[in-house]
Amino acid sequence: xxxxxxxxxxxxxxxxxxxxxxxxxxxxxxxxxxxxxxxxxxxxxxxxxxxxxxxxxxxxxxxxxxxxxxxxxxxxxxxxxxxxxxxxxxxxxxxxxxxxxxxxxxxxxxxxxxxxxxxxxxx
Amino acid sequence: xxxxxxxxxxxxxxxxxxxxxxxxxxxxxxxxxxxxxxxxxxxxxxxxxxxxxxxxxxxxxxxxxxxxxxxxxxxxxxxxxxxxxxxxxxxxxxxxxxxxxxxxxxxx
Numbered sequence: 001x002x003x004x005x006x007x008x009x010x011x012x013x014x015x016x017x018x019x020x021x022x023x024x025x026x027x028x029x030x031x032x033x034x035x036x037x038x039x040x041x042x043x044x045x046x047x048x049x050x051x052x053x054x055x056x057x058x059x060x061x062x063x064x065x066x067x068x069x070x071x072x073x074x075x076x077x078x079x080x081x082x083x084x085x086x087x088x089x090x091x092x093x094x095x096x097x098x099x100x101x102x103x104x105x106x107x108x109x110x111x112x113x114x115x116x117x118x119x120x121x122x123x
Numbered sequence: 124x125x126x127x128x129x130x131x132x133x134x135x136x137x138x139x140x141x142x143x144x145x146x147x148x149x150x151x152x153x154x155x156x157x158x159x160x161x162x163x164x165x166x167x168x169x170x171x172x173x174x175x176x177x178x179x180x181x182x183x184x185x186x187x188x189x190x191x192x193x194x195x196x197x198x199x200x201x202x203x204x205x206x207x208x209x210x211x212x213x214x215x216x217x218x219x220x221x222x223x224x225x226x227x228x229x230x231x
Contacts, residue, residue, distance in 0.1 A: 047160075047168065047211055049220040060218050063124065096167055108215040109158035111170035111179060 002026040004097050004114035012091075012121050018084040022097030022114060029078055030055050035100035035107040036080045038071060040093040041116075048093075052100055052107040053080055060107055087121045094118050125150055125214050127223035135231040138204055144197040144226045146212035151192045156216035159188055159197045162225075163208045171210075172197065202228070 008020035022036070029036055037052040051061040053071045061069050065084070073080040084091060095117055098110035126149040136142055146157065155175035160168035170179040172188035175195055185200040199206055207230050212223040 046224045047213075047222040049213075049222065052220075063219055098167075101173075103156060103215055106215065106218050107220060108156065109170060109173040109213065110160075110168070111173075113167035113169070116167050 002099060002112055004099065004112065006095060006097050006114045006117040008117065008119070010118060010120060012087055012119060013123050014088055014121055015086055018082070018087050018091060018119055018121070020082045020095055020097075020117065020119070021079050022081070024078050024080075024099075027099075028075075029073055029080060030075050033102040035060075035102055036071075036073065037098050037100045037107060037110060038082045039096045039098060039110065039113075040091075041096070042090075042093045050082065050084075050095075054102070054105075054107075089121050092119065092121045124219050125152065125217055125221050127212050127214060127221055129210075129212060129223035129226045131226060132224075133227045133229060135229050136202055137231045138202050140202050142199045142202055142228060144210050144228075146190075146195040146197070146223050148193040148195070148214060151216075152195075152214045153216040155191045155195075156214060157188075157190070157195050158213045158215065159186075160211045160213065161206075161208045162211065168211060199228075 035052040038050040051071045068085045070083045098113040101108045128147045130145045157175045159172040162168040176188045209225045209227045
């Protein structure tokens, strides 16, 4: 059974870089036809897609965050990571990682999801 | 960017009732590339439906999805106590993925 687990600092200072890692177990991130994605949810609000990385390494980002986001993968550790630069209080959210199915080589639906990790941006 | 609008924002219903949730897109979602998720408090979202009408593995058949173009619907034929939650739609018809704002189904 595929499982994902987010890890990283729960508190980040304004203007600094948020870094999170998603560790995948029960399957390989190098397997064909899978994307690996990041989604966030501010407290009490809805879901926002951040970006996705294909098993081949190609990436897709939310245009509203693209200038600040980098998603990468480490196949040797079966992990993928998120970096979000120049954070502000508006980036405070629960951050989820998830597997995504590929739909004609584009990222599609998310399943399963990690449990999520709360990241607070505050000095 | 395709904007998804879910309505209503909140529904107050009783167990056993039938519920229909709406997700409307600002432009046509190609090939019905739309998914539905359920989220309970303190939990991650769970995939219910993909390709507008295909049930995910392990999802009870009281959940069904339909629609095409700009109008999509999630129907729960008979509400069970565990179905009270927030429901989100998500489109993947473009390379910029978007979610709807969610509909909360609460106990009346």
